[in-house]
Amino acid sequence: MKIFNVIKALTTGFLLATSCSALSHAGHGSNVPWEACEEKAINEDCSYISHDKKATGTCQAMNKVLMCVRNKPLETLIDKATQPASEQKQSVKSLAKR
Amino acid sequence: MRKLNAPILAPLAVCILALSLAACNGSDTQSSVVTETTTDEGxxxxxxxxxxxxxxxxxxxxxxxxxxxxxxxxxxxxxxxxxxxxxxxxxxPSNYEIGVFCPRNITSTADEAGIWFDGTGEVYDITGDFILNLPTLYNDNHWQLYDEGTGLVNVTDTQESCDGAARPNVEEQYQNHCVECSIDYVDGxxxxxxxxxxxxxxxxxxxxxxxxxxxxxxxxxVLAAPAPVEAILGAYTIAAFDDCAGHINLVAGYHYHGEAGCxxxxxxxxxxxxxxxxxxxxxxxxxxxxxxxxxxxxxxxxxxxxxxxxxxxxxxxxxxxxxxxxxxxxxxxx
Known part of the structure; x- marks a missing residue:
């Protein structure tokens, strides 16, 4: 019974691994935290923008792949096109301080 | 209660590792400025x-x-x-009843289903409108999670379909399904x-x-490692969470992938x-x-x-x- 379980586990593992690798390349725009760390090393600073919010953090390994782990509060972004000119100036100033 | 089946965990781990090695496309670029933050300065x-x-x-x-x-x-x-x-x-969970997961039709409201998140900073109520909007949300017309004739959502509502879909290598017949499993399948x-x-x-x-x-x-x-959202979405499935960010599979049972306050x-x-x-x-x-x-x-x-x-x-x-x-x-x- 134990041998059967081992064979079953190995076979299933191979199938899962190969199928998941294929699926994971489908690309749905839901991988920005990973993309933010594609060319970086662990603990390196990173940031990404998604859903009008900016996340800032460091690259950490999850399942042995680096992804951007946020450690600063999310920043809400407002499109310049929808913002009054006076506020744009103020916002740019606040960005420069960072 | 059922004990964890260790031989199944090994292949699952291999799978998650494999899918994590992927480098996929897609990025957000926006012309934006930072204006608001919510911080605990004190x-x-x-x-x-x-x-x-x-x-x-x-x-x-x-x-x-x-x-x-x-x-x-x-x-x-x-x-x-x-x-x-x-x-x-x-x-x-000792402090609440596990909630609902998938909506039943394209008119379902937020109260009639759970939530979905893909790790990019947004939580979606899985309403009927959400199901209808999937091709736009993920920019792919292959998404079709409901029957156009009846408006019923494709849900894995049997143990067999749960087993075939609530896993990284979703069986082809369960593509374009909202995936859910009953806690009864794992004896509570x-x-x-x-x-x-x-x-x-x-x-x-x-x-x-x-x-x-x-x-x-x-x-x-259990507080689980991140859900393999790319694999889930790659199979045109939504692995629905209840409002507490938990969901069920036959290997891990009910587990959390996010902290919803519950x-x-x-x-x-x-x-x-x-x-x-x-x-x-x-x-x-x-x-x-x-x-x-x-x-x-x-x-x-x-x-x-x-x-x-x-x-x-x-x-x-x-x-x-x-x-x-x-x-x-x-x-x-x-």
Missing amino acids: TTTDTSTDFVVEVDPFNFESDALISSITTQTCTLSNGDEASCYKIDIAGA GISESFLIPITPVATTQNSSIGNTNVGVALNGV SQTQIQSDGHAAMMGYALDGFGIFGMLNEDGLEPTDLDECRGHTDDTRGYHYHAADVSENMFIGCFKGATAR
């Missing part, structure tokens, strides 16, 4: 680990465990011999044992989150975020926001910091981020 904390607080068994909800917490000797990941608590969780929950150092031991080098569990919630539910059972008298669980290294995990709705600004790379009351501790990420903490600051039991 927090006087640091990220040192000089002050640690022992694990308190009484923080767990009584019905969260299937047996009394016991003490045993353990070897930690840094090689130290230590005393650990053996914690046997029930694998089902899958119990699991955890060894957690009684006194957390900070290490000089952080440890990475693997492909298994991150910790345990105080209500008896396990924050230990309210803090000083207004600090409530405690919701323990990481495997023994450091406490608290909610993201304090009672004023503010998030700490001084979190380290693991999403932890230190204060005079709780010592070093973590703050869970937002539920939409598909994770709890960034890494382990302390040694875990081998």
Whole structure:
């Protein structure tokens, strides 16, 4: 019974691994935290923008792949096109301080 | 309750590792400026680990465990011999009934279904409108989760279909399904044992989150590693969560992939975020926001910091981020 379980586990593992690798390349725009760390090393600073919010953090390994782990509060972004000119100036100033 | 089937975990781990190696396309570019932040500027904390607080068994909800917490000797990941608590969780929440997951038709409202998040900072109510909008949301016309003739949503509403779809390699026949499983399929929950150092031991080098569990919630539910959303979406499925960010598969049972507030059972008298669980290294995990709705600004790379009351501790990420903490600051039991 134990041998059967081992064979079953190995076979299933191979199938899962190969199928998941294929699926994971489908690309749905839901991988920005990973993309933010594609060319970086662990603990390196990173940031990404998604859903009008900016996340800032460091690259950490999850399942042995680096992804951007946020450690600063999310920043809400407002499109310049929808913002009054006076506020744009103020916002740019606040960005420069960072 | 059912015990965890160890032989199944190995291939699952291999799979998650494999899919994690993917480098996929798709990015967001926006012309934007930063104007608003929500921060906890008044927090006087640091990220040192000089002050640690022992694990308190009484923080767990009584019905969260299937047996009394016991003490045993353990070897930690840094090689130290230590005393650990053996914690046997029930694998089902002690403080609420598991909620609904998938909507039944394209007119369903938020109250009639759960939530979905893909790790990019947004939580979606799985309403009928959400189901209709999937091709736009993911920019792919292959999404068709409902019958155009009847308006009924394709749901894995049998144990067989749950088994075929609630896994990284979704069977082809269950593509374009909303995936859900009943807790009855795992006899009410899958119990699991955890060894957690009684006194957390900070290490000089952080440890990475693997492909298994991150910790345990105080209500008896596993805090799992990030869900493999690319694989889930790649199979044109939505692995629906209930409103507490938990869902069920036949291997792990009911487990969390995000912190939605349902396990924050230990309210803090000083207004600090409530405690919701323990990481495997023994450091406490608290909610993201304090009672004023503010998030700490001084979190380290693991999403932890230190204060005079709780010592070093973590703050869970937002539920939409598909994770709890960034890494382990302390040694875990081998």
